[in-house]
Amino acid sequence: MTQVREIEFRDALREAMAEEMRRDQRVFLMGEEVAQYNGAYKVSRGMLDEFGPRRIVDTPISENGFAGLGIGAAMMGLRPIIEFMSWSFSLVAADQILNNAPKMLYMSGGQFGCPIVFRGNDGAGGQLGSTHSWCVEALYANVPGLKMAIPSDPYDAKGLLKTAIRDDNPVFFLESERMLGNKGHVPEEEYLIPFGKAKIRREGTDCTIVSFGRPVHFCMDAAGQLEKEGISVEVIDGRTIRPLDIETIVASVRKTNACVVVDQSWPFASIASEVVAQVQERCFDDLDNHVHRVNADDVPAPYASNLEQEFLPNPRKICEAVRAATYNA
Amino acid sequence: MRSDREPPLDSGTLRKWLRDMVLIREFEVRTMQAYQNKQIGGFCHIYIGQEAVAVGCTAATRREDPIITAYRDHGHALARGMEPKYCMAEMFGRIGGCAKGKGGSMHMFDRRNNLFGGHGIVGAQTPVGAGLAFATKYEDEVINGGHNTRVTLCFLGDGALNQGAFHEAMNLAGLFDLPVVYVCENNAYSMGTSIERGTTMAHDLSIKAAAYGVDSALIDGMDILEVYSGMKAIIERCREKSRPAFVDMRTYRYKGHSMSDPRKYRTREEEEKWQTEDPIEKLATYLRDHGDFNEEEFKQLNAEVRSEVREAIKWAEESPEPQLEELYTDVYTHSCGPYKGTSVPRMLHEGETE
Numbered sequence: 001m002t003q004v005r006e007i008e009f010r011d012a013l014r015e016a017m018a019e020e021m022r023r024d025q026r027v028f029l030m031g032e033e034v035a036q037y038n039g040a041y042k043v044s045r046g047m048l049d050e051f052g053p054r055r056i057v058d059t060p061i062s063e064n065g066f067a068g069l070g071i072g073a074a075m076m077g078l079r080p081i082i083e084f085m086s087w088s089f090s091l092v093a094a095d096q097i098l099n100n101a102p103k104m105l106y107m108s109g110g111q112f113g114c115p116i117v118f119r120g121n122d123g124a125g126g127q128l129g130s131t132h133s134w135c136v137e138a139l140y141a142n143v144p145g146l147k148m149a150i151p152s153d154p155y156d157a158k159g160l161l162k163t164a165i166r167d168d169n170p171v172f173f174l175e176s177e178r179m180l181g182n183k184g185h186v187p188e189e190e191y192l193i194p195f196g197k198a199k200i201r202r203e204g205t206d207c208t209i210v211s212f213g214r215p216v217h218f219c220m221d222a223a224g225q226l227e228k229e230g231i232s233v234e235v236i237d238g239r240t241i242r243p244l245d246i247e248t249i250v251a252s253v254r255k256t257n258a259c260v261v262v263d264q265s266w267p268f269a270s271i272a273s274e275v276v277a278q279v280q281e282r283c284f285d286d287l288d289n290h291v292h293r294v295n296a297d298d299v300p301a302p303y304a305s306n307l308e309q310e311f312l313p314n315p316r317k318i319c320e321a322v323r324a325a326t327y328n329a
Numbered sequence: 330m331r332s333d334r335e336p337p338l339d340s341g342t343l344r345k346w347l348r349d350m351v352l353i354r355e356f357e358v359r360t361m362q363a364y365q366n367k368q369i370g371g372f373c374h375i376y377i378g379q380e381a382v383a384v385g386c387t388a389a390t391r392r393e394d395p396i397i398t399a400y401r402d403h404g405h406a407l408a409r410g411m412e413p414k415y416c417m418a419e420m421f422g423r424i425g426g427c428a429k430g431k432g433g434s435m436h437m438f439d440r441r442n443n444l445f446g447g448h449g450i451v452g453a454q455t456p457v458g459a460g461l462a463f464a465t466k467y468e469d470e471v472i473n474g475g476h477n478t479r480v481t482l483c484f485l486g487d488g489a490l491n492q493g494a495f496h497e498a499m500n501l502a503g504l505f506d507l508p509v510v511y512v513c514e515n516n517a518y519s520m521g522t523s524i525e526r527g528t529t530m531a532h533d534l535s536i537k538a539a540a541y542g543v544d545s546a547l548i549d550g551m552d553i554l555e556v557y558s559g560m561k562a563i564i565e566r567c568r569e570k571s572r573p574a575f576v577d578m579r580t581y582r583y584k585g586h587s588m589s590d591p592r593k594y595r596t597r598e599e600e601e602k603w604q605t606e607d608p609i610e611k612l613a614t615y616l617r618d619h620g621d622f623n624e625e626e627f628k629q630l631n632a633e634v635r636s637e638v639r640e641a642i643k644w645a646e647e648s649p650e651p652q653l654e655e656l657y658t659d660v661y662t663h664s665c666g667p668y669k670g671t672s673v674p675r676m677l678h679e680g681e682t683e
Contacts, residue, residue: 065497072460
C-alpha cells in the first residue's frame with residue numbers, strides 16, 4: 001500500500017508555484033520578504049535557492065508600486081505572482097489591482113490582457129485587530145474582469161493556484177494565515193483544479209450550507225454537531241467566488257429545500273448577499289424557508305480574543321442558522 | 330531654437346517631424362470642434378503646445394521600445410504611428426476605434442506600435458511603466474540570456490509628481506536597475522494648480538530624482554531638436570547601462586486642462602509668451618533658415634494634413650457604433666458565463682505600421 005502523502009497548506013502553495021516556475025520561465029514571484037527571508041509565512045521557503053533573485057524578487061514595502069509593476073510585466077506577457085503579506089495591505093494598492101488589472105483588456109479593446117496572480121493571507125489571523133484582519137472578498141469580487149479563488153485545504157490550494165498561474169486573466173488568490181499549517185493529502189502527481197467547480201465536502205439531505213475558504217471548516221464542525229440532532233447537512237465548498245458555481249449550489253438546494261450561506265466578510269453587500277440573491281432567483285419555489293446568512297458581525301474586527309471569536313462565523317452561529325432554515329420543514 | 334549647430338539629421342527627417350507635429354495640432358483642433366459638436370463625449374485633454382515632446386521623444390526610440398502615458402494621449406498615439414482615423418473613431422465611441430470605442434480619449438492603446446495606453450488616473454501608469462521595463466529586461470536577460478535591449482518611455486504630467494505611485498515607481502526603478510525613462514511633461518499646471526502650489530522644489534525637479542539615485546535632465550520641450558538630441562542620449566545611456574532616468578521636460582499646454590477649463594488661473598500674457606516659443610513655428614523657421622524649405626512647401630504640408638484629418642473625421646463618422654454584444658467581450662480572455670471572450674480591434678488587422 002502506498003503511503004498517502006500529507007503536506008501543509010503552505011507547502012502546497014509552494015509546490016504549485018515552483019512547478020509552474022519550472023514549467024514556464026515567464027512566471028516569477030515578487031513581494032515583501034519572499035526571497036532572502038524565505039517568506040514572511042515560509043510559503044516561499046527555499047525558492048530563492050532554486051530560482052535565484054531574478055525570479056524570486058524581494059520588494060520594499062511598496063504595495064502600490066510592486067502591484068503596478070506586476071501589471072506592467074503582465075501586459076508585456078510575463079506571468080507575475082505578486083504576494084501580499086496580507087490582503088489587508090492590498091488596500092494601498094487598490095488603484096492598481098482594481099482600476100488597472102481587471103480593466104486593461106476591456107479598456108484596450110482586447111489588445112492587452114493582464115495574466116497576473118495576486119495572492120496572500122485573507123481574513124482574521126488571530127487577534128491582529130481591525131486593520132490587519134481584512135476579508136477582501138466582498139470588496140473586490142464586485143469588480144468584473146478579475147477571478148477570485150479561495151481554497152480551504154492543501155489539495156485545493158495547490159490545484160487552484162496552478163490553474164490561477166496559467167489563467168490569462170488577473171486572479172485574486174485568497175489564503176488564510178490560520179490555515180497555512182493545516183495538513184492534508186496532496187498527491188505527488190500533477191493535477192489542476194478548474195475554476196468555477198464547487199466541491200461537495202459532505203453530502204446531506206436536509207439543508208445546504210454554502211461557504212468559501214476557512215469557514216468551510218466551521219461548517220463541517222457544525223454539520224457534525226447537527227447530525228447528532230438528526231439534521232443532515234450538505235456542505236458545499238465554493239472554491240472560487242468568481243466564477244461562482246451556482247449550478248452546483250442550485251442542484252443541492254433543489255434537493256434539500258433549505259440553504260444557509262456562511263461567509264467571513266461583513267454581511268452588508270457580502271458574498272453571502274450575492275449567493276442568497278442568486279439562490280432565491282433560481283430556487284424560490286424549492287425553498288421551505290428564506291435563505292439564512294452567517295457572516296462576520298457588522299463591526300470592525302476586534303482585538304480581544306473572546307470578542308474576535310464571537311465576531312467570526314463559528315459553528316454555534318452556523319448551527320443556529322441551520323436550525324432556523326430547517327425549522328418546520 | 331539653437332541655430333548655431335549643425336542639423337543633427339537630414340532635412341527629410343526634420344520635415345517628417347514638422348509634418349507629425351502639424352498633424353497632431355490639426356487633429357486636436359478638429360477634436361475640439363467634434364467635442365463642441367457633441368460627437369465626442371466624456372473628458373478630453375488637448376495636446377496643442379506640447380507636440381515637440383511626443384514627436385521628439387518617439388523619434389528617439391526604437392519601435393520595440395514600449396511607451397506608456399497618461400490621459401493627454403492623442404499626441405503620443407499619433408507620434409507612435411497610430412493612424413488618425415483609429416484615434417478619432419475611438420473618441421467618437423465607434424467600433425473602428427483603437428479600442429473598439431471602449432476606452433475613449435484617455436485610453437489610446439496600440440499593440441502593434443507598443444503603445445501600452447493612455448491611463449486616466451494621475452500617476453497610475455508610472456508603476457506599470459516600471460513593470461514594462463522589468464519585463465523587457467527579464468525577457469532579454471532571464472529568458473533569452475542576453476543583455477537588455479529595450480527602454481521604456483513612461484510619460485507623466487507634473488501633477489503626477491505628487492502621487493505616491495510615482496515615488497514608489499521611481500524607487501523600484503532605481504532599486505531594480507530598470508531601463509525606464511520617466512518623462513515629466515512639465516506644462517506647469519496640474520489642472521488649475523500651478524506647479525509651485527503643488528510640489529516642493531518645483532524649480533529643480535532633479536532633486537526628486539536624485540533622492541532615488543536616478544539620473545535626470547532638464548530639456549526644453551518646445552524645441553524638438555533639443556528634445557530629440559537630449560532624449561536620444563538619455564535613452565541610449567539607459568539601454569546600455571540598464572538604468573532609469575528622469576526628465577523634466579518643460580512645455581506648455583495652450584489649451585485648458587480639459588475641454589471645460591476656462592483657464593482663469595493664468596494670465597493671457599503668460600499664454601502669449603509661451604506661444605512665441607511655438608514648437609511648430611520654431612522648427613519651420615529652422616528649416617527655412619537651414620535648407621530649401623519655403624512657405625509654399627509649408628502651405629502644401631498644412632493642406633495635406635488638413636485633408637488627412639478631414640478623412641479621419643469622415644472615417645470615424647462612418648464607422649458604426651459598437652454592437653451591444655461588445656458590452657460582454659474583452660472582460661475575460663475566454664468565454665465564461667455571460668462573457669464572450671475577446672477580439673482585437675480592426676486596427677490590428679489592417680492598420681498601417683508606419
